[in-house]
Amino acid sequence: MNREDRRIREYFSRLQESPQRDASQAGLRRTIERSKDAYCDAQAQESLSAAEFLYRQGGYIRKRWWLAQGLVLLGLWFLLGSADGGDTPRRMLGAGGPLFAVLALPELWKSRNANVLEIESVSYFSLRQIYAARLVLFGVVDLTLLSVFAACTVASGRGVLTQIVLQFLLPCVVTCCICFTALYHAPFLSEAAALSACLVWSVIWLQAVSCDEIYRAVSEPLWYGALALASAYLAFCIYRGQEGCGRLWEKAKQEGTGGCLWNS
Amino acid sequence: MDGDAAVIRRMRRGDESAFDEFVTKYYPAVLRYCMAHTGCRDDAQDMTQETFVRFFGSMERYRHYGRAANYLYRIASHLCADRYRHGKAMTVVPIDSIPEPAAPHPPDLDELLCVRAAIDGLPEELRETAVLYFMQERKLRDIARILEIGLPLVKYRVRRARLLLAERLREEET
Numbered sequence: 001m002n003r004e005d006r007r008i009r010e011y012f013s014r015l016q017e018s019p020q021r022d023a024s025q026a027g028l029r030r031t032i033e034r035s036k037d038a039y040c041d042a043q044a045q046e047s048l049s050a051a052e053f054l055y056r057q058g059g060y061i062r063k064r065w066w067l068a069q070g071l072v073l074l075g076l077w078f079l080l081g082s083a084d085g086g087d088t089p090r091r092m093l094g095a096g097g098p099l100f101a102v103l104a105l106p107e108l109w110k111s112r113n114a115n116v117l118e119i120e121s122v123s124y125f126s127l128r129q130i131y132a133a134r135l136v137l138f139g140v141v142d143l144t145l146l147s148v149f150a151a152c153t154v155a156s157g158r159g160v161l162t163q164i165v166l167q168f169l170l171p172c173v174v175t176c177c178i179c180f181t182a183l184y185h186a187p188f189l190s191e192a193a194a195l196s197a198c199l200v201w202s203v204i205w206l207q208a209v210s211c212d213e214i215y216r217a218v219s220e221p222l223w224y225g226a227l228a229l230a231s232a233y234l235a236f237c238i239y240r241g242q243e244g245c246g247r248l249w250e251k252a253k254q255e256g257t258g259g260c261l262w263n264s
Numbered sequence: 265m266d267g268d269a270a271v272i273r274r275m276r277r278g279d280e281s282a283f284d285e286f287v288t289k290y291y292p293a294v295l296r297y298c299m300a301h302t303g304c305r306d307d308a309q310d311m312t313q314e315t316f317v318r319f320f321g322s323m324e325r326y327r328h329y330g331r332a333a334n335y336l337y338r339i340a341s342h343l344c345a346d347r348y349r350h351g352k353a354m355t356v357v358p359i360d361s362i363p364e365p366a367a368p369h370p371p372d373l374d375e376l377l378c379v380r381a382a383i384d385g386l387p388e389e390l391r392e393t394a395v396l397y398f399m400q401e402r403k404l405r406d407i408a409r410i411l412e413i414g415l416p417l418v419k420y421r422v423r424r425a426r427l428l429l430a431e432r433l434r435e436e437e438t
Contacts, residue, residue: 034313035287
């Protein structure tokens with residue numbers, strides 16, 4: 001820095017040292033308060049992008065169920081490796097499919113079990129958006145897990161794709177149909193009842209695939225047709241459920257009878 | 265990661281103490297900068313407050329690259345420029361309304377007034393650069409970022425401001 005600069009800076013510093021130019025503490029406190037208000041106002045006006053909304057909803061989902069689903073698929077993969085052929089892989093996949101689907105039940109039923117529907121319905125985002133976000137997240141994660149499982153199983157020679165689609169995916173989709181029907185369209189059913197229905201279905205399916213006569217009597221196109229039908233029903237079920245999200249369900253305790261009130 | 269980055273992250277998470285910390289750190293510097301432009305403490309406080317309000321109002325869009333002070337100076341610079349454009353460089357009050365000072369005038373009042381006049385006498389773009397360089401002691405690169413101009417232009421303006429200020433202060437001394 002040259003002499004001229006030093007001189008000028010000295011003049012400027014005297015300007016700043018003037019006792020009437022101290023930073024006012026009151027001004028500082030006022031500025032801090034107004035700054036906080038400005039930030040809060042700006043936050044209130046900012047709306048989340050779709051990705052941010054999904055990310056935040058993802059934060060509320062307990063990851064242990066996804067972990068459990070992953071472990072089911074991993075266990076299934078190992079078991080398929082040690083299977084001795086015959087109808088054993090069929091039974092394993094048939095048991096794994098419904099199990100994979102019911103592990104999503106706790107998170108999907110969480111809001112109803114905790115009676116938070118009323119709170120969610122008055123949140124900044126609509127119920128439909130919240131539930132749609134949860135379904136999208138579950139769909140994406142489950143699809144990823146299933147794709148990895150299918151790829152690893154086929155690549156390692158432990159199964160063929162058609163086997164996975166018919167033996168695993170079909171019972172899985174039907175289980176999802178039962179779950180969503182119970183969740184959206186049968187308010188009188190509890191989570192335990194839905195789970196029991198899924199278990200009954202699982203037993204029926206295992207019985208059907210274990211019996212060669214029944215299994216071979218149904219041709220492959222028919223199995224694919226059943227899968228398509230189940231998938232279509234699942235999509236319809238979810239769509240109707242999302243449409244009806246605006247209804248609040250209250251359980252009213254009536255003397256000795258119990259009952260449900262529907263508020264539309 | 266510099267300290268400001270951590271404070272800004274805390275502010276985005278809603279930590280109120282981070283707001284206190286950030287404003288307390290930069291308030292004096294921004295106030296000095298606004299004082300250099302306005303010459304009036306009340307106006308400078310208002311502009312300082314407005315600077316921080318605008319900063320926090322647009323904080324969601326702010327991307328921290330290590331120079332939060334530069335961004336604050338940029339906002340303050342625009343506010344000061346708007347102020348000058350609307351002819352509010354100095355707050356003029358009738359002399360009869362000014363009360364007698366409780367304390368005697370500082371002995372270097374004349375000198376302070378000379379410095380003030382020298383700053384005000386500079387063209388707007390030179391005054392801006394002079395305040396940032398000589399008073400706020402910002403680096404040339406920082407000044408370039410704050411004023412959104414090239415480094416050669418900053419160097420030119422500093423040279424010109426130095427010449428003019430030195431000339432005027434020399435005149436006042438004689």
